[in-house]
Amino acid sequence: MATQEMTFTKGALDKAAHKGGAATRYRDARYPNLYLEVGARSQTWRFRKFWKGRNFTETLGTWPQMSVIEAAQTAAEINARVEATGITQHDDRPRNAPEVTLRKAFDEHVSQALDPRQKKLTAVTIADYECVLRCHAPRWLEMSISDITRQMVNEKIKALSDTPATATKLLRALSAIYGTQLAYRDDGFEHDPTYRVKGYEATHRELLFDDAKRWPALDAIAQVPNVTRRAAWLALLFTGFRMRNIRELRWSDIDFDERVLTIPRMKNGQKRTFPLSDMAVDVFKHTPRTHDVIVFEGRHYGKPITGLRQIDKDGKDVDNGGVLRPHDTRHLFSSAAAKAGLSGPVINWMRGDVTIMRGAAGRYMHDLGSHEVANAVAQQIVAKCGPEMPIEQLLTPA
Known part of the structure; x- marks a missing residue:
């Protein structure tokens, strides 16, 4: 490719154009052996030198992440190394990383x-x-x-x-x-093709309320035909936990006397014990005990229920257009906790968040919940999802 002359200033570099082909190469006479190669999507600094019958090339970085001065200094260091040793890299650095698929x-x-x-x-x-x-x-x-x-x-x-x-x-x-x-890896591997590649933002669906500003969660859950799955939905609603934590629950994790529940492994790998509201305790007490170990056993003996999908107002599993998804219950739990007057760190702790509060203060906060706090949240959930219905009635087989 032909090399074009330019002065490496910020304005000129920002306007450096790709004129077709693989890349367009630019150089500044003030910086020997330093070139800027402009492609369709990136601008790359490269060291190039012909020395004693050999061509030496090295990728230095990209503009504007690497400044002109930094690129020029790096090129000068490599140039000195080439003239002294005949290689572009330090002797103590592996030159070829092994091929890994x-x-x-x-x-x-x-x-x-x-x-x-x-x-x-x-x-x-x-x-x-x-x-x-x-x-x-x-x-x-x-x-x-x-x-x-x-x-x-x-x-x-x-x-x-x-x-x-x-x-x-x-x-x-x-x-x-x-x-x-x-x-x-410690062999000099520095390639990452995902750097600065953008994904897609998650789509957020508004929670559905009826004309009375009620969220029809209890109405939909009450229509779920399978009692065990109905109980799992209620557990999600009154604890605010993640679906994975509910699926993996064991009877040994629940202490009915102390009204607490222990999750052996949170998202961050830690173990944590939470106070349960009276409503949550009733949910677990009335859950069909079909297995001695697993709380929510699925259709196959010894296996927990499969992940709950979104359900419509009739309690049926649907792919789209439902009124309740498992993660929606965390939204409602958080909103109910805020209406109950709880602080941000307490809300985060109660629903099992990894980060209770940003910064060092969050690492020093422990055991922020209580039975009174859990009951206050449950009362707000019932008020938002009402009318109130006894858990025993909700979990009565049809």
Whole structure:
């Protein structure tokens, strides 16, 4: 490609144009061996030098993340090293990282193979990542992770624009895999094609209220035909917990005498014990005890219920257009807690959030809830979802 002359000033660099082809190359005579290559989507600093019959090239960074002065200084250091040693990198730095396929990188990401400090992933997360990679990027699995480019990732995400949730999940999986490689490898690997690639914002659906400003949660739950699933919905509503925590509950986690519930493993891996409201205690007392260990047993013996989907006003599982989703119950719990006059940290603690409060103060807050607080929230939930109906009646088999 032809090289064009320009003065490397901020204004000129911002206006540097890509004039077709692979890239347009610019140089400033004040900075020997430093070039700016402008492509369709990025502007990259490169060191280039012909020395003793050999061409030396090195990618330095991108504009504007790397300034002119930083790029020039880096180029000067590499130039001195080339003339002194004949190589572009330090002798103590491995020059060629081993080839790793995306499949192997995925296995390393989910198995803590690179470093014991890696975060341990749940089986659900592993299955989700594996499924989205196998379905939407199957050819990439056998490719070297160094050969997967930002342009490839960006085009893939754009191609999935009709399913934004899937696109974002794919981007999240790739970003996590490359993040593990960057964090724990010590062989000079620095490639991340997901950097600055944008996913899609989550769509938010308004909670549905009727003409009396009531939220029809209890009405819909009361119509769920399966009593165990009906009880699980009520547990979600009166605890504000995540669906995963409700599904994994064991009878040994519930202390009916002390009216507390222990979640052995929160989202952040920690164990936490929560006070239960009288309504929540009644829900668990009247839940059909079909298994000695699992609280909410599914259709298959010894297996918990499958994830609850959204339900319509008649209590039927639907894919779209329902009036209640599992995560909606966390919204209502938070709103009810705020109406009960609870502070932000207490609300976050009661619904099992990982972060109770931003900053150091949050790390020093423990055991913020009480039975009185839980009852106050439950009363607000009933007031918003009324009319009040005894839990025993709600959980009576049809």
